[in-house]
Amino acid sequence: MLSPDDRSLVTTLLTPPCGMLLDAAIATTYTLDPVALLTMPLHLAWLASGEDKRLLGDGIRLFEALRRVGEKLTVYADRGRIQAPEQAHPLYCLLESMIVEVRAPRGGAFHPKIWALRFVTPDAEPTVCIRLAILSRNLTADRSWDLSLLLEGAPGGSYIATNREIGELVRDLPSFAVGPVPKARADEAARLGDEIRRTHWELPAGWDKIRFHVLGRKRHAWSLPESKHLAVVSPFVTDAALAALCKTSKTPVALVSRSPELAALAPATRALFDRCLVLEEAAESEDGEDSTRHDTLGLHAKALVLRSSWDTRLFVGSANATSAAMLNSMNIEVLAELVGKSSKVGCVEELLGSNGFGGVLTDFDPATTVPPENHAQIEAEAALDAARCALVDAALLVHCDPHAEDWRLSLRTAAGVEFGGVEVHAWPLSLQGAQAVAASGLEKGLDVDLGVTATSDVTGLTGFVLRRDGVETRFALNLPLEDPPSDRDGALVRRIVHSQAGFLRYLLLLLGDAEGGEREPPEEVKKGRSSTASGGMGPTLLEEMVRAFAHDRARLADVKRIVERLQAGEAGNDVVPPEFLEVWRIFLQAMEVAA
Missing domain, CATH: 3.30.870 (Endonuclease; Chain A)
Structure with a gap:
């Protein structure tokens, strides 16, 4: 198991x-x-x-x-x-x-x-x-x-x-x-x-029934059915939640969590379980690799394994064994409950065996100590969290103003945002984070100038970096755009398909599905030449267009959409080969006749 x-x-x-x-x-x-x-x-x-x-x-x-x-x-x-x-x-x-x-x-x-x-x-x-x-x-x-x-x-x-x-x-x-x-x-x-x-x-082999539980939609706390044996796997835990879980079982066999979480529990809570376990060091660091190379390592799985009578019940999903998830009915969580005969799917003991999850577990060292609290850092983190909540709750939007051929983006709020002494910077995610600008004007309800961007870089996805006393946090919000450029998608197409070779390669992708992306552009296009015999696109593309006309004209509709978007800007004059347009007009006429 x-x-x-x-x-x-x-x-x-x-x-x-x-x-x-x-x-x-x-x-x-x-x-x-x-x-x-x-x-x-x-x-x-x-x-x-x-x-x-x-x-x-x-x-x-x-x-x-x-x-x-x-x-x-x-x-x-x-x-x-x-x-x-x-x-x-x-x-x-x-x-x-x-x-x-x-x-x-x-x-x-x-x-x-x-x-x-x-x-x-x-x-x-x-x-x-x-x-x-x-x-x-x-x-x-x-x-x-x-x-x-x-x-x-x-x-x-x-x-x-x-x-x-x-x-x-x-x-x-x-x-x-x-x-x-x-x-x-x-x-x-x-x-x-x-x-x-x-x-x-x-259902997976051996399991007979399934039921789903959604926590946090009702006021009453969620609870487990009574059991003979219980194992809890949770990266985050609280004393109150674990005590409530243990009350449902005659024998809480094991608690699997992270060392800092187990160390922070009251000794009496750890004593409720026969064993407290953590991942082995090699498993925590992916077989000894440098953990700094990865985003997050260690235990993140959540599971509850129960044995009652002849049945084993396995609960898997998002809920940690914490008060917020299981007692206070505040978090929205989802758990799936599988039920099967223990003789077919195993039991709690097998979960902890060498052929199960137990193969990568080791006993928690009760001598592990909790690092002393850094009150300055705790205070700074609380201030950052409060500032994040203020930004989350604020009615923010990104306003767009034409600026020559580009656009100036401004961060706007309906009312002042209280930062509580936290330094706040913001930037559009389409730009580098190093281009973030100070957003302190939001406290007074003022606009924040995010800078001038190309049409294709206009976005409501806005990054924020919050700092206080050397502590930093980063996140983004998906903000509504006010007065966005009408041709943003077209500008993006022209930015991505920026050459004749790119244009012809894109058409191969549209017409030939996944394989098209792997094909080389026609040799004459790569060398800056074109062949009037095939419309400057080589025989492969012409064959694909004929095949699409005969069997799947929706693909030619995609080609029409892209050609129109590219020709809507000046760059399209250089991207779309004139010889292609000559052949394309014939296809358009044929499509009209066939419609």
Whole structure:
């Protein structure tokens, strides 16, 4: 049970079943890394897997992946928990419509980590497959130890009682948003939520039943069923939550957590468990690698394992064994409960055995001490958190003013924002973090000039860095744009497709699907020449256009859209070969006749 040898990648859950296509996807996360989010459309569009990071530097493929997937994928993230990368990326602005910042309705953290995906067959009457992933990891590049449960099924005609809570959560996600949610995305959440409630899941081998629990939507605390044995796996713990969990079990067998968390517990709380365990040092640092090379290492998995009578119950999901998650009903959390016969799926003892999770665990040293409190740092961190909350709660927006051929961006607020002595800087994520400007004017309700940017760099994704007494925190907000340039998308296309070779390569990508991105541009184009015999595009592209006209004219509609956007700017005159336009006019005429 929970063997560390059973590995999976987040991108695995995005790969469509054989013969099916992605129709819609919804993800929820507490923290969100924009760079990690960029890789998701890449995988959904190209099944890139381990090549995702390399392809982040391929602007043409990345732009097309975002265009194909952007309207199908919505990510709901806790407000103020978007990470602010140091490095800029020209396509961050295309993430704006995909990210919906939300708040937990009872004032805690929006903490669930789920993916709900709808796949369909390309038929007139499509077959539908719903995939649901219950995770313990956020949508970030962390390298921590996490758990995942992947389920698939087909929606039926009747609601299934055990699916009600998770289906209603997906349906209601738009109601948690801090701003308006486009109707299409709200309708998609309603459809997916309804289908989830009607889906019969294919369970992992040995397990007989599944039920979903959504914490934080009701006032009463969530509780475990009574058990004979109990094991708790949680990176963050509190005395009160652990005491409540232990009251449900005759024998709390084990507590698995991080050393600093266990050291901070009262000795009486640790004594409730037969054993307190932590990850071995090699497992914490990925077999001894330098931990500074990674974002986050160590334990991040959350699980509760119970044995009662002949059954084993496994709870996996986002909830830590903390008061905020399990007692105060403040955080929104999701747990999936699997039930199976202990003889088939194992029990608590096997979880801690050498063939289970126990193979990477070691006993906690009770002599471990908690570092003395640095009161100055604690005070500074509290001030930073208060300033973050003030910015999160403020009615901020980014105003756009024309400035010659570019745009001047200004950060605006409806009322003064109290920073409490914290130094605040801000910048558009499309620019380098080093270009951040002081945002102290927000305290007086004044506009903050974020600088002049190109049309393609205009974005509402705004980074903030807060500093006080040598302590720093960084985050980003997805702010609404006021008076944005009407041709921002066109300017972005012209920036990405900036040469004739790039233009022809993009057309190959549109017409030839994933393979097109790997083809070389025609040799005459790379050498700055063109062939009037094939319209300056080589025989390969001409063949693809003819094939698309015969079998899939929607691809030619994509070509038409790109050509029009490129020609809308002066740069398009140099990017689109004149010889191509001669041939393209023939295709346009043929498409009109065939319509």
